[in-house]
Amino acid sequence: MAGTTLSIAVGAPRANAKPVLALHNRRGEVVLWAKTSTNDLTAGLVRHEHHVLSALATRPPASFEAPATLGLLDLATGPALLMRPLVSASSRPAPADTVPADVVAVVAELATRAGVVAMTAGRWSPLGPDAPREATALLHLWHSRHRGPVPVGAWHGDFGPWNMRRTASRAQVWDWERAETGAPLGVDAVHYGSHVVLRGQDVRASLEHLRAVAVPAVERVLRAAGAPDTTADAVVDAYLLLVHRRFASEGAAEGTGAVLALAAHYAEVLRARPDPSAPRHPHDRKETEHP
Missing domain, CATH: 3.30.200.20 (Phosphorylase Kinase; domain 1)
Known part of the structure; x- marks a missing residue:
């Protein structure tokens, strides 16, 4: 041509x-x-x-x-x-260490486009019959930790600054090959603010990042979507399971050791996350709670 x-x-x-x-x-x-x-x-x-x-x-x-x-x-x-191609006369950088308000709005709309189902946690399962054994064990762990209703919708699957541009009017989002329904609302917010960070940190640092960045971001998405923000910990744990499933399946299919190592890391972080269903030890209470 x-x-x-x-x-x-x-x-x-x-x-x-x-x-x-x-x-x-x-x-x-x-x-x-x-x-x-x-x-x-x-x-x-x-x-x-x-x-x-x-x-x-x-x-x-x-x-x-x-x-x-x-x-x-x-x-x-x-x-x-x-x-x-997506065309824009101007754009703003998309920060990777926080989840700004306009990004929260995108995640909330994306998650609710196909409708939202308030699903009992025990019924949620993103795994097929050929799921890796460790992913199945992690799903059982998720079910044991989270028992209440969890709002479920859609997610982009690889939503981050590397796949979007923020313009003066609205965001531009590309690379939709991972998009799927049946994910707890807010998992895209975890991916946006945490995926790159988790890949470069040990378990302890990953846990602190999820507590300080991912959980508050999910709470904001849930509120923007009109859903209770009390399921944020369940959403963060679900995200770790979803990404572990992806890395474990594709790493095994392609024989990629680095991808399998990432799957193992996400599994380790999920297992180390605090269990919200566990009874609190009396010594964990704040001083103001003591008589």
Whole structure:
């Protein structure tokens, strides 16, 4: 095509890595993105993202904008998703260490778009019949800790500053291949403020970060969605389980040791999290509670 340039973006090696092609015009502007696939895992992700973007286009969200899909091509290597780029005249940096108010609004709208179900904690299960053994054990642990109703909706699955841009009017959010329903409200807020941090910290530091950053962020999302904020600890624990499930399944399928190590870390952090259902020891009470 005259006056156009094709480029290929190459990222860090990971289980879901795939070539992403960009078509540029003479001014260097991207006019088309093409996300391709190379194996069964990435083919499924590409097809799923096409389905999610098509659904978002039927009822455009108020607080964020997603790429417009231009179609799905069947190539010899697998499906390729064609997308129109998101364009913005100006943008603000998206902080990674806090969850700002406009990001809370995006998470709340995203989570409630498909409706919210107040599900008894004992009925929630994100695992299929072929789930890794440790993920099943962690789900039993989650059920033993959390017994009340938990609001369940949708989540982006990889919502963070690396997959969004904050503009003057609303956020722009891309990379929807991990989106799914059936997740406790607020898990995207945990991912936004904690995913990168947890990958670089030991268990003790991870626990402190979740207490200081993730739990308050989830409480804000729950209040914005009109749900009780008392389930924040259940949401944080559910997030750790969901990401462990992803890393364990994909690490085993692709034989990626680094991904399996991340799965083990998330499992360790979840097991070390405080159990809100456990009775408090008398010595744990504040001094003001003593006669």
